[in-house]
Amino acid sequence: MARETAQTAGGSVTETSVVEGVDKELFIGGKWVAATGGRTFPVTDPATGQVLCEVADASPADGMAALDAAAAVQASWAATAPRERSEILRRAYELLNARTEELALLMTLEMGKPLPEARGEIAYAAEFFRWFSEEAVRIDGGYQVAPNGQGRFLVTRQPVGVTLLITPWNFPMAMGGRKIGPAIAAGCTMVIKPAEQTPLSMLALAAILAEAGLPAGVLNVVTTTDPGGVMEPLIRDGRARKLSFTGSTAVGRRLLEQCADKVLRTSMELGGNAPFLVFDDADLDAAVEGAMLAKMRNIGEACTAANRFYVQRGVAGEFARRLTERMAALPMGRGTEPGVVVGPLIDAGAVAKVSALVQDAANRGAKVLTGGSTVDGPGHFYRATVLTDVPRDARMATEEIFGPVAPITVFDTEDEAVEAANDTEFGLVSYVFTNDLKRALRVSERLESGMVGLNQGIVSNPAAPFGGVKQSGLGREGGSVGIDEFLEIKYIAVAL
Numbered sequence: 001m002a003r004e005t006a007q008t009a010g011g012s013v014t015e016t017s018v019v020e021g022v023d024k025e026l027f028i029g030g031k032w033v034a035a036t037g038g039r040t041f042p043v044t045d046p047a048t049g050q051v052l053c054e055v056a057d058a059s060p061a062d063g064m065a066a067l068d069a070a071a072a073v074q075a076s077w078a079a080t081a082p083r084e085r086s087e088i089l090r091r092a093y094e095l096l097n098a099r100t101e102e103l104a105l106l107m108t109l110e111m112g113k114p115l116p117e118a119r120g121e122i123a124y125a126a127e128f129f130r131w132f133s134e135e136a137v138r139i140d141g142g143y144q145v146a147p148n149g150q151g152r153f154l155v156t157r158q159p160v161g162v163t164l165l166i167t168p169w170n171f172p173m174a175m176g177g178r179k180i181g182p183a184i185a186a187g188c189t190m191v192i193k194p195a196e197q198t199p200l201s202m203l204a205l206a207a208i209l210a211e212a213g214l215p216a217g218v219l220n221v222v223t224t225t226d227p228g229g230v231m232e233p234l235i236r237d238g239r240a241r242k243l244s245f246t247g248s249t250a251v252g253r254r255l256l257e258q259c260a261d262k263v264l265r266t267s268m269e270l271g272g273n274a275p276f277l278v279f280d281d282a283d284l285d286a287a288v289e290g291a292m293l294a295k296m297r298n299i300g301e302a303c304t305a306a307n308r309f310y311v312q313r314g315v316a317g318e319f320a321r322r323l324t325e326r327m328a329a330l331p332m333g334r335g336t337e338p339g340v341v342v343g344p345l346i347d348a349g350a351v352a353k354v355s356a357l358v359q360d361a362a363n364r365g366a367k368v369l370t371g372g373s374t375v376d377g378p379g380h381f382y383r384a385t386v387l388t389d390v391p392r393d394a395r396m397a398t399e400e401i402f403g404p405v406a407p408i409t410v411f412d413t414e415d416e417a418v419e420a421a422n423d424t425e426f427g428l429v430s431y432v433f434t435n436d437l438k439r440a441l442r443v444s445e446r447l448e449s450g451m452v453g454l455n456q457g458i459v460s461n462p463a464a465p466f467g468g469v470k471q472s473g474l475g476r477e478g479g480s481v482g483i484d485e486f487l488e489i490k491y492i493a494v495a496l
């Protein structure tokens, strides 16, 4: 493995040490086990294209062994005291924070995001464990007098049962934490399949949860190059009662079809196509700041990334000028280098897709104000880009860009902006910048999205309900409703 050893600011955590420190086998029934036939697959650094390590490549039989392990302990795990589950979550929160440096470096190596962002993701993921450690002991119920006064209704909430969790590569730790936290709090056991491109963060998290005291079999991790072959039999098996998926709408649709077979509960956190509206009366400094956050968090590879900027004519020129100045100045490079903001995209396919979308917009008359090109290898880099005069029929108006590209379209009226914003099958998040309170509330209510960033470019918060409408998904993660996704309501009719 030809890989240099870089030191982080802390001095003691090295690239070699963090990669070598991760167990790379499957985590089943509390044990690290090799995949059938000892099969493995490589994990690469998207900034260099070099192989970091090999990880176990689960077969369908390995997946079934993980489900067996989860099913075997579901009843005993459901019967644990909520306080016990809460304390495990709390310890996981503390361990994640204590290991931030090594976990952040590991994530940067496998995913590419700059180290400060990786540290931020560890903190964000840890907060889900703290939040759900607090929620685990607040699973309430009800006692009600029947309307006729004769009987009584008892309402209690119980764990859904065995759950299947599937996560994407763009937030390798947080997307898992958002599911594992509430599943543990509720008393559900799990089989989790992280993305093939970023399995190391999840394997590290499994070890931390075991260290925090999570009993064997409650969390099982299968890494694989055959996601459909491994997960579909588990979905159709009948013992799992829920699937929680974060990923693309295309894959989500297929999984919903599979879940119909045994009528599984589902949570679907799918793709986005966020509109970012700037009105003439907005605080332009705040709008540009918000745009940088909403666009450039995670190198633009976020479901919440601003995908379409609609700017009112009076401020459009100035907004484009300031955004271009900021985007053009962003340092690009390997995420481990100090000061880097624009890391690599996840793979060559991602660069090709972003290039094709920019080319398509340019062919339809858009002007490139900055960027608009790839960077010679190694690694998968695309320059931070701003486009203006992007027509509504450009492909990037309807498809997720998932890269550092900000397309600007000018509008004149509020109705026109809202109509353009809602003209998409997606409905995850929208951003609105205006200093007019009435307009802020009016537009927020009219936007067809599960979340709205009002005068701010970031909405994610473990204490808030995250999720989309339309084809961006079903259900919510985080907030006081997050645990509901892993609980069933039982009503007991009592005769007096």
Ligand code: NAP
Pocket: 166, 167, 168, 169, 170, 171, 175, 193, 194, 195, 196, 197, 224, 225, 226, 227, 228, 229, 231, 232, 246, 247, 248, 249, 251, 252, 254, 268, 269, 270, 271, 272, 302, 303, 304, 400, 428, 468, 472, 473
């Ligand atoms: P993806 O291709 O849908 O993959 C997501 C996960 O599904 C990966 O673990 C993948 O495994 C797995 N998968 C793929 N095909 C499968 C199949 N047939 N059966 C079972 N599992 C399968 O999405 P991605 O490219 O990794 O992630 C980007 C997408 O996620 C974007 O659309 C983004 O908007 C969305 N996302 C949404 C949210 C949200 O909260 N709404 C958050 C983050 C990301 P492999 O890695 O092996 O392919």
